[in-house]
Amino acid sequence: MGRRQRTLIALAALASLVALTGTVAAQSENRDLIDGLEYQLLYVALPLTVFVLIILVYAAVKFHDNDDPEPTTEDPALEITWTVATAIILLFVGLSGYSVLVNPYVSPSQSIATEDPDRDEFDSFDDLPDSDDEEVFVRGYQWEWQATYPDSNVTTENEIVIPADENVTIWLTSDDVVHSLFVPDLGIKQDAFPGDFTRARTIVSDPGRYDVVCAEFCGAGHSRMAASIVAVDSETYDQWLAEHDTKDTVTDAPALE
Template identity: 70%
Template sequence: MDSRRSTIAVAVAGTLTGLLTLTGTVAAQSENRDLIDGLNYQLLYVALPLTLFVLMILVYAAVKFHDNDDPKPTAEDPALEITWTAATAIILLFVGISGYSVLVSPYVSPSQPADLAADGTGDEFGSIEDLPETDDEELIVRGYQWGWEATYPEADVTTQNEIVIPADEDVTMWLTADEVIHSLFISDLGAKQDAFPGEYTRLRTSVYETGQYDAVCTEFCGAGHSRMSADVIVVDRETYDEWLEENEGEQATAPDTP
């Protein structure tokens, strides 16, 4: 019996250890992803020992009492009940504080402007000057059926299905849409925000690594939804400035990335 009990306990411990190993820390590419991954790992490191503890109690009870022909109710133990309730409250408080500290980050929940179009047509959105001022590098990203258009108002540059941003800087993308709701999702950067017709929503990020990242629409928007994708090109500041200058006043092609 002891051998069987030990085998089950080892199997449970091995499974949870394997899960923990598979979720090993990977370097985040952006502030957004860093915050989200940090929260996930923080909660995971608390959840796995608790899961192991509960499973071991379950296995112990199943093995010890499976052939009990004369079961009796569990004896009352106020101290144990108080301890269990207090421990649960502490765990929930920890989860709440950890989650709140991430959710209030401007990279996860950036401040949003009110609807600026009085008639809901979006006609007043011709300039980013209508939006609240920020200290970030700013661009307008418009979703339409079925693609993405990025506009850099100060440089008068527009791209199709390519979003170019500088690395190691705070960047604000003001999202809007034409016909229906779209949602810009950059998985590797942990960045996601909905785009509504007649409104602007704010997506804020700061990317650590230069390179090319995939962006997709995650809000079903019609027959072409599955092909509504874009390339997010992250370059160093010097390359970014040169690209804007070279393409001022015209349709641009994204610069080459390392």
């Protein structure tokens, strides 16, 4: 097999690997941002990995019987080239990661203090600044999640109903120990602290039911602290709130079509 054939095979293998990592439709803005970053880094990492492996195999085959090795000759131009190339790659990784990490859907806690600099702390959900999003207040406790809807006096247990295709802010707190709201399919993860309030922000594009787990060990019932985020279209969401708009109502999520 000639050098050209080996090169073509290597390029075909690389193309196959890249094709296998093709993007799929994300179900939320959060997931889209995280997946986009992963694919950017993957497209850089795969060619580098293949390049290093080819050099490694080449060196192992060419020099495996070399009983009298000689030191590599100095090559300043080559050293400068790989140093600059490494710096460029690291800069790309840093800028790509930073652009995603500062996005309000990935790191939504642009700190509550930033949104309301006149307040150092908040005593209840009622004190939180207005986010201009559809808001849901979620309280974690051993070992359940309770969601309340401030404008409708609706409360649910272990089901967090949100409208699809809208900006949604989930304000989180805890009644006892540290919990963490984690929705893998939506790319949402935010801790809930006793006596403090944190924020998770999202836009869910596909109506459906998404599993929620607690990602912070919180006691003997930690593994059972499961819930669901139920995303429905805006009309269904408004109708569901209106049907249960009575004080202290505890209800189930609307049925998905």
